[in-house]
Structures are given as C-alpha cells and as structure tokens.
Amino acid sequence: MSQFYFFAFPHPSIESIKQIRRLRLSPEDSLDLVRERLQKAHPNCFDDLETVTFYRLPNFARARYSLREIYEWIGKRDAEASLADYDPIATLFPEGPQPPEWIDIVVVTHESKFIEQADTLGDPYGNLRHMKARAKSSRAAGSTRSPSDSVKSFAAIKSTVLDAGGLYYGRHDRFGPHTALFNKELALLKYEIDHPEQSIPDETILAHAITFVQTAAKFFDGEITRESQLHPMMETLLGSKGNWQQPTNSQSAKPDVVWSEEGFACLIAEIKNEQGLGGDPFLQSLVVYKKFIREKKYQQSLGRSNFPVILLAIAGDRLVVSTAIFTDSVYANELFTMTLRLSTHFADDVSRVACLFMAVKQCITQLRKLYKNLILNAEGVPPARVLWPNPTADPSVPNGTERMKELHLEFFSKLDRQGKPIINQGGLNDEDKQHPMYLATMRAEDDSEATVVLVKFATKYNEGAHRLLASQTPPLAPTLHACVRVIGDMFMVVMQYVSPSDGMALADIPEPRHPNADAVRPHISKALDLLHAKEFVFGDLREQNVLYLSDGRILLVDFDGVGVHETSRYSVCLNIEAGLGVRRNQIMDKSHDLENFERLMRRLSPQ
Structure with missing residues (x-):
C-alpha cells in the first residue's frame, strides 16, 4: 500500500514554497525513484540531482522548516542519518511515514551545501559564487x-x-x-x-x-x-x-x-x-x-x-x-x-x-x-580555499619555508590583468585563467588585524629594484612584503594592495580625470634616476605600469622585466605592440627608459 512522504529539497533555484515535496511511494520503491521524480519536476536541477545525499529527519516540523537548523542537525548526526538511495522505502521506514506535520527526508545537493557555507565563506569577493561556478564546471560536459x-x-x-x-x-x-x-x-x-x-x-x-x-x-x-x-x-x-x-x-x-x-x-x-x-x-x-x-x-x-x-x-x-x-x-x-x-x-x-x-x-x-x-x-x-594557491617554498632556497610560514597568507580572490578583483569566478576568460595574480590576507605572529595584500607569481622578478623604490620617502613603489621562490619555477611576490578607490593605473583613468604630464613627471623622473644610478633598466615604462594615487603620488609597478644596463636582454616574447621602441631579445639600455619616459609625457600632455 503506497503512502505519502514529505521531502525537503533546498536548492538555490527552487522557490521556497516548492522546497517541500509530498510524494507517494510504495513499499518497494527506492529513493532513486524520488531522484527521478525531482529531476522531472525541476529539470534545471537535473545534474545536481545526479549526486545527492538523502537524510532521515525525525520530528522536524514542516511549520518551522529552517534550512540552517536542518544542516546543523545533519552535521551532528551525519553518519547515522544518511540513507542508501537503493534501499526500498519499507526498509528505510518500516513503520511507515511520520505524521504529516513532520518532514521525513531532506534531499541534499552540493548546491544546497554551498548555501550552508555562505556564512563561513564571508563572501568578500563572491566566494559563494566561485564555489557554485566550480560545481557547474565540474559537471560541464567537456567531452x-x-x-x-x-x-x-x-x-x-x-x-x-x-x-x-x-x-x-x-x-x-x-x-x-x-x-x-x-x-x-x-x-x-x-x-x-x-x-x-x-x-x-x-x-x-x-x-x-x-x-x-x-x-x-x-x-x-x-x-x-x-x-x-x-x-x-x-x-x-x-x-x-x-x-x-x-x-x-x-x-x-x-x-x-x-x-x-x-x-x-x-x-x-x-x-x-x-x-x-x-x-x-x-x-x-x-x-x-x-x-x-x-x-x-x-x-x-x-x-x-x-x-x-x-x-x-x-x-x-x-x-x-x-x-x-x-x-x-x-x-x-x-x-x-x-x-x-x-x-x-x-x-x-x-x-x-x-x-x-x-x-x-x-x-x-x-x-x-x-x-x-x-x-x-x-x-x-575551509570552504572555497581549494580555489586558491597553496604554494610550497623551494627547498633549495635558504629560509624560504620559514619566510613562507611567517606570512600567514590566506588567499580569497583572483585578480584580472588590470589588478581588479574578479567577482564572478564562473566568468573567467582564458586570459584571466592564465594570469596568476591574487588577493590574500596577511597576518602577523601576534594575530593582529589582517592586512589585504596582492600576491603575484612571476617566472622572474627584480626584488632589488622594487625594494629600492619602495624604500623611498614617499615610496615610489608599493611596499614589498616578500619575494619567495616557490616550487613551480616561479617567485611568489607579496606586496601592498592598492584598491581602485586608493589609486588606479594611468591606463584605466578616464580622460576627464586623467592627470597631465606635469603632475607625474617629477615622480617618474626621480624613480628612473634612482634605478639608473644602480644600473637598473625598468624596461616597460607605460601607462599600465604607473599607478596614480588619490593623493597625487605615483607608484611604479611590475618589476618582472627590470634588467641590468647593457647586460640583460628584453624578453624574446616582448609585446611589440606596446610601443616601447625596442626589439625582442635586444640588450637593455638606460636610454630606452628615457625615450619611453618622453613618449609617456607626450601622451599625457594636453593637445
């Protein structure tokens, strides 16, 4: 004799009024049948229902149905509460369903679990959306x-x-x-x-x-x-x-x-x-x-x-x-x-x-x-941590592991090529996937308030040039917290994060607010003088690598390509469309910086 059972089906895409389902089941029916019926009723959740867990919920009133309370209850009794979806309902409920005011079973999908995690994620830059996008990617057909x-x-x-x-x-x-x-x-x-x-x-x-x-x-x-x-x-x-x-x-x-x-x-x-x-x-x-x-x-x-x-x-x-x-x-x-x-x-x-x-x-x-x-x-x-790097210091570098531990980094967002947080991980294009720049929090040993930092991974990095400019008063480069060689043939560079509200690259500032040449000339000129005095060649002086701060100062960024005068060479993959006036694999020279400085000033000068 078939009987009615009540199922809670919490899912982001389902109206709350439809999250309680009343289904008629015969004693020989299994929970696989419930999955099939839910898939027909909610075809947009079809893939999610391929991987669900069923939980028995004794004495949980429908009148006070609360997703959070249900998850708290499951968390305490996970092992004994889960049900095998191939067992007949008569085996799972030998005495039949509970009174009609109670929920018999909750159907938990991974999408539902992401709702449960929302509070712990904190969602500073859309981590909940990132995790849901990851779930969707895992089920994408591919081949x-x-x-x-x-x-x-x-x-x-x-x-x-x-x-x-x-x-x-x-x-x-x-x-x-x-x-x-x-x-x-x-x-x-x-x-x-x-x-x-x-x-x-x-x-x-x-x-x-x-x-x-x-x-x-x-x-x-x-x-x-x-x-x-x-x-x-x-x-x-x-x-x-x-x-x-x-x-x-x-x-x-x-x-x-x-x-x-x-x-x-x-x-x-x-x-x-x-x-x-x-x-x-x-x-x-x-x-x-x-x-x-x-x-x-x-x-x-x-x-x-x-x-x-x-x-x-x-x-x-x-x-x-x-x-x-x-x-x-x-x-x-x-x-x-x-x-x-x-x-x-x-x-x-x-x-x-x-x-x-x-x-x-x-x-x-x-x-x-x-x-x-x-x-x-x-x-x-922790939820969502699996999206972000977990770098390992190169063992051949002295004190690398100790320095890594001292940073206490916790990654929480990826940045696009312009250094802006990517709000929707599911919307990553191929270029953003290639670009290893992230936001993280850095916490001192005394467990004081965490500082948001920018972390980039680069195949080469001129730490000396960066520290030279960052040590000036006022600084001419973001504060450099660490430059550690990690396994993966890369350097992990941890530096001050300049939010869009505090400063923007000259290339991103709209025309009406764009500073003119006179506003930035002395700062950039001083930075080049300091670098050239130490035989450094910046090598990539253009709008994308000059941050203009809200207080009128400038910071040079991107020290990946900095080299030594008359010794280092430009990259063999140099972007010739950048208009730097140099050739791929050409010997680097201080004069190239000065020529690009004048080109930049002409572009910033009023016509």
Whole structure:
C-alpha cells in the first residue's frame, strides 16, 4: 500500500514554497525513484540531482522548516542519518511515514551545501559564487565521448579541449598557473623529479628499472600484451597494486590502471602500444580524470579538495609523467618526458627511471594520506580555499619555508590583468585563467588585524629594484612584503594592495580625470634616476605600469622585466605592440627608459 512522504529539497533555484515535496511511494520503491521524480519536476536541477545525499529527519516540523537548523542537525548526526538511495522505502521506514506535520527526508545537493557555507565563506569577493561556478564546471560536459574515443581523431581532440568544460594544459592558449602552486604533494613531486641527484636508488630498485626500460623498448603485437608485461613491473616499482581495467562507478571511463585511496584517484595511467596508435595516452588520462570528477564521491567533496592526481602516460618507449588538479577548471602540467631506449646512455637512463618511480611512489603515499584525511576529517579544509594557491617554498632556497610560514597568507580572490578583483569566478576568460595574480590576507605572529595584500607569481622578478623604490620617502613603489621562490619555477611576490578607490593605473583613468604630464613627471623622473644610478633598466615604462594615487603620488609597478644596463636582454616574447621602441631579445639600455619616459609625457600632455 503506497503512502505519502514529505521531502525537503533546498536548492538555490527552487522557490521556497516548492522546497517541500509530498510524494507517494510504495513499499518497494527506492529513493532513486524520488531522484527521478525531482529531476522531472525541476529539470534545471537535473545534474545536481545526479549526486545527492538523502537524510532521515525525525520530528522536524514542516511549520518551522529552517534550512540552517536542518544542516546543523545533519552535521551532528551525519553518519547515522544518511540513507542508501537503493534501499526500498519499507526498509528505510518500516513503520511507515511520520505524521504529516513532520518532514521525513531532506534531499541534499552540493548546491544546497554551498548555501550552508555562505556564512563561513564571508563572501568578500563572491566566494559563494566561485564555489557554485566550480560545481557547474565540474559537471560541464567537456567531452561526451569515452576517454579512448576522445583522442582518436583531430575533431575529437579539438572538441575535448576547446568545448565547454574542456581541459587546460597548454593547447590553444588554454593554460593556467602550475599545478605545483596549488598542492604541496604535487609540488614536492616536481621538486624530486627536477632534482634526481638527491635520490640514491638501491640495487633492487635499479634491477626493476632495468627490466622496465628493456621491456618498454620492445615491440609488442598488441596493446594488451604490452600492458600485461608492464603491469607487474609498475606495481613493483610503485610498491602497491593498482586497479587494472576497472570502470568508474558511472561506467563513463575504463582507465588502464588507477592507484587510489578511499575512491579518489592518486595516479591514473594509460598505456598505448606505440606512439600515434590509438591517440595520446596523456590526454586520455586527463579525460579519465575529468570523468572521475563527475563521480558522486568527488561531487560530495568539491568544497574540500582540488583533487590532486598524477598522470602516467606510456606510448611504446615514451614515458610522460604529469600532474593535474581541479580548481575552477581542470589544469595539468607535464613534469617529465623520456624515451626509454637501449643506447650508450642506458645506465644514465635506468638511474633516471629508478629515481622517477621513487618520487612517484612517495607522492602516491602522500596523496593517500591526504585523501584518507579528507574522508576522516570532514572539516579539514575551509570552504572555497581549494580555489586558491597553496604554494610550497623551494627547498633549495635558504629560509624560504620559514619566510613562507611567517606570512600567514590566506588567499580569497583572483585578480584580472588590470589588478581588479574578479567577482564572478564562473566568468573567467582564458586570459584571466592564465594570469596568476591574487588577493590574500596577511597576518602577523601576534594575530593582529589582517592586512589585504596582492600576491603575484612571476617566472622572474627584480626584488632589488622594487625594494629600492619602495624604500623611498614617499615610496615610489608599493611596499614589498616578500619575494619567495616557490616550487613551480616561479617567485611568489607579496606586496601592498592598492584598491581602485586608493589609486588606479594611468591606463584605466578616464580622460576627464586623467592627470597631465606635469603632475607625474617629477615622480617618474626621480624613480628612473634612482634605478639608473644602480644600473637598473625598468624596461616597460607605460601607462599600465604607473599607478596614480588619490593623493597625487605615483607608484611604479611590475618589476618582472627590470634588467641590468647593457647586460640583460628584453624578453624574446616582448609585446611589440606596446610601443616601447625596442626589439625582442635586444640588450637593455638606460636610454630606452628615457625615450619611453618622453613618449609617456607626450601622451599625457594636453593637445
């Protein structure tokens, strides 16, 4: 005999009056049926309902329905309150539904959880919107094909990368900051791979590495045969068994092998019999990773992890090791590429492979601890923190780690190329994704009031030139709090943040309010004199790099390209449309600054 049950379905896109649903269920019906009915009633929530959790709510009156109270209750009794969506309703409620004034079950989607987190997020620059955009990105189709079909033709590869929900790994201007900036485990893997001389493999590991290289260099009649030969060697070198040819829960992917912990992938490997046959195994492993993120377990942990993973691609005798994360999109970086051939340098190659697998093995161990803690400690990562960098100081730089800890940085927003906070993370264009500039709070050891700072990551930075101008009275550059080399081949530069209300770049000031040449000439002239006295060449003097403050002072910014007179060279990728009057890779000269200074003054002078 069917009976009515009351369901609370809190969701941002549903009117409050419709968040209580009265559904008739038969004893044999499961909660999967409830999901299907809600999907039909609310098609705009279809994807959200693919990954929901059902909770029993005893004695919670509909008359005082409060989302916040429901979540507080669930937080205290999460384990025993959740219901299996495949069990029949008669098993879940053997005595039938509660009285009609009570809610029987609440349907929790990850979108609902973001509402719960709104207070803790603080939302200084739209973090709630950022998290919701991240959830939407995780469910974006990207490639609707299987991973193997996604790499078998040019059209499939192009759509896999460029369509909505595509991948960022350096194709067609689709790239972002290095994955090492966002996860310590992946950062240390990169460092170990970049410094193999710090690892000394023992005789056993070297013996397995010899066999692995010799086997990879062979020809095999089929891919399955190659996999079967490499299978035991990889498990031996990595010190644990992987799951071979095991489909994902949704059957959307069947990776060659996955090393995982608590259902989260630590390493995904794809093997091809030869290069060019069957597609690119690296891209295929990246598509597999994208498919994993759509799985229920990943969706339920969106607010607490950026899901770091190692990608191992083998195509014949070619070995590629990469890493990937998921923040606002999927990003990947290649760490190591090697051809495994029998040559006169065989001994060196074997040693390199042995050190490589030692580093990967150690990283898998660390990722397993991370994912185990993710499951055991539900409150281990603050909401929305997974969107922002978590840089690791380069161990080869003295005192780098200590200096990093002293800063007590907490990132909370990304900036666009003009230095303005990006309000809608879901609206990031490819250029903003590439640009590693953020806002963070910096707190002193005495736990005093936090200071908002600008943090940029640059491949090179002239700390000396910046500090020279920042130390003047009044300053001619923003205060420089730190310049620390971090893993990812970058410098983390922490400086004073000048908000748009306190100052703007000359390029952004509208014409009626634009200062004339006389207002800025003495300040810029003094800055150049100071730099040139120390043999520095600023190299990029234009409106974009001159901040005009509300009190009439100016600050020079962007010291990435500062060089040494008659020694340094301009970038080989110099923007020739910037009108600096210099050539790519040209030797830098103080006279270039003076010429650009006069060009700037002419542009600012009244016509």
